[in-house]
Amino acid sequence: MFRMVSKERDFADVTVRMRLRVSDFVTTDRTPEQAYDGAHVWVRYQSEFELYAVSVDRRDDTMVVKKKCPGGPSNGGTYVDIGAGLSSAPVALDRWQQVEVAVRNLSDGSVAISGIRDGLRMDVIDRGVGCPPLRAAGGVGLRGDNAELWFDDIHVEPARLSR
Numbered sequence: 001m002f003r004m005v006s007k008e009r010d011f012a013d014v015t016v017r018m019r020l021r022v023s024d025f026v027t028t029d030r031t032p033e034q035a036y037d038g039a040h041v042w043v044r045y046q047s048e049f050e051l052y053a054v055s056v057d058r059r060d061d062t063m064v065v066k067k068k069c070p071g072g073p074s075n076g077g078t079y080v081d082i083g084a085g086l087s088s089a090p091v092a093l094d095r096w097q098q099v100e101v102a103v104r105n106l107s108d109g110s111v112a113i114s115g116i117r118d119g120l121r122m123d124v125i126d127r128g129v130g131c132p133p134l135r136a137a138g139g140v141g142l143r144g145d146n147a148e149l150w151f152d153d154i155h156v157e158p159a160r161l162s163r
Contacts, residue, residue, distance in 0.1 A: 001031065002149060005045050005141030006156075012137035013159035015102040016041055020117075022057050023094050023148040035060040037146035038091065041101040043113070045139035049077040052126075052134060053143065054101045054115040055085075063089040065113050065124045069131035082113065083124035089117070096152075104159040105135050 020039055027033045037059040045051040049070040056063060064085030072078030100116040111126045111133040126133045140156055 002144035006139040009139045010137045011140050013104040015159050017100045018154040019096050019152040020099045021096045021150040025059050040143040042141035043103040044134040056099050056117045057091045061090040062087050080130035082126045086122050102159050
């Protein structure tokens, strides 16, 4: 398991860009195989109970945006999917990928989130599924589960999300 979140919590409308390589998926007696194993980018990280997670490389070959809302069985929170995600996004093991995740507040009170991996793109809008949209600035971070991951050339800058 890998968790990294910024000390700074003033990232509002941002784009996170990086190079990512998944060398392999692994399991242990303590950490059995899960569909969500892989690499995830956090935006609007308020706490371990409230955040957006953009899953860019998963063992089950899907890309999906999730929101974690306070209260529930997952370390004090509940994950909810935002949108359908992409179900045909196989992970190219041991190859560098370009990843971009963007989040931006919209004028109607919703939040737009996009995830791109080597040109494969998903866009979702959070209008309040599970809990209100996460409109406040927060941290950015990376999460890895049961995977050997490499990160390089990480940049966080003002959002370039187009909608």
